[in-house]
Amino acid sequence: MSRHTAFRYCLDPTVEQQTVLARHAGATRFAYNQCLAIVKTALTRRRTDPEHPVPWTRFDLINAFNTWKKSAAAAPQDHGRWVGIDRGLSAFLVAATGDGREVVRIDNPPKPPAGGLARQRRLAKAMSRKEKGSRNRREAAARLARHHHRVANVRRHFLHQVTNQLVKIHDRLVVEDLHVAGMLHNRRLARSIADAGWADFERLLNYKLQWRGGTVVTADRWFPSSKRCPACGTLNPGLTLADRVFTCPCGYRADRDLNAAVNLAAWPRLRRQDPPRSPDLRAGGRVINARRQEGADRHPMGAGATGPDDAGTKASIPIGM
CATH class of the missing domain: 3.30.420 (Nucleotidyltransferase; domain 5)
Structure with missing residues (x-):
């Protein structure tokens, strides 16, 4: 009867060994992410070109990664x-x-909202049919909120990926x-x-x-x-x-x-x-935050009102006073 025993070890590397181990882990993570990007790019191109090859096997990935390292995009x-x-x-x-x-x-x-629009409408309609203040309505509102939260997370994750790719x-x-x-x-x-x-x-x-x-x-x-x-x-x-x-x-x-x-x-x-x-206004440009001149777009002060001269009530000033 065979018996298998497991052992657990704790590494205690020196400062130089920690640096080497960190570099090795970083290189491994970089190679994995790059191979994943190669596969995703190939799958995207395959949507328009069904004959485009996709490196599925390990050897195909190694060859694709080595080809990428020799290209101008690698440096x-x-x-x-x-x-x-x-x-x-x-x-x-x-x-x-x-x-x-x-x-x-x-x-x-x-495009998470476009893909989940039917589900969003169904959840919103289900919540509207529940009685206000009931437990069923609270549960339906929670399901709708979880759907909106997931949509926002998918968009936020994509934006973080794109911005990280650019700033690096x-x-x-x-x-x-x-x-x-x-x-x-x-x-x-x-x-x-x-x-x-x-x-x-x-x-x-x-x-x-x-x-x-x-x-x-x-x-x-x-x-x-x-x-x-x-x-x-x-x-x-x-x-x-x-x-x-x-x-x-x-x-x-x-x-x-x-x-x-x-x-x-x-x-x-x-x-x-x-x-x-x-901007050229004749070309259809708009003036943003333009300050309106004093009195512009307003009626003149006293427009349409009867003045003292018109009413004959203007007091005359005696001469010699």
Whole structure:
């Protein structure tokens, strides 16, 4: 009869050995996360290309990881260079340098409200049918609150992942000043815009990069990042939201989101050359926080009232007094 005995050991490494063990654990964690990112990227591409290979086995992962180590993405050289970040709905985020090199693209962000909208409606309808003040209504309200909490956690987790990926590689970022509150008035895109969490993304990006000693610059709200050609500086005022490819008469052609990110990366240099100007009202720009002149948009004092001269009650001043 065989008998198995387990033993527990406690390591007591020296300071040098602790450093080596910590480096080994960190390298292992980095390799695991990178292999996981490779598999997720392959699965995303497989949605549009069913023939795209996915490295499932250990040997395929080793080969994919070794190939990645030899690529330019393994050793980014963007420290000290400006990186523009364009946010959108078709692609949540596109980041690029001023020379036109795309460094990050996130096309398929999670959309928890859209995926759980049917469940949310069902839970809200079930709660509305319960008697107010009853225990069943409190339980239904708790179920609905748990659903909202889960949706918020999924969005927050995704935003933390994206911002961590950016601040760990780049230390000088340029984001656009989006008027999110105004965009929410568009009833067709309001739900998608609120689901994207653009304001939370910018807030997380700012404080995380400040912790690391980096710099985040916000481009002017009226900077035409999508309509400007980074090669010659020509503007294309006829570009619409339906146009996903930017073309210029000079021959430059690029993806709309990539073109906006490249122009945002060049914003710090352009700002020094051409200081920001007030928006062109004829072009549809709005003046924000404009101070109203005294008496503007008001009726003149005493408008429509009968004066002393009209009523003949003006007292006459005797001459010689």
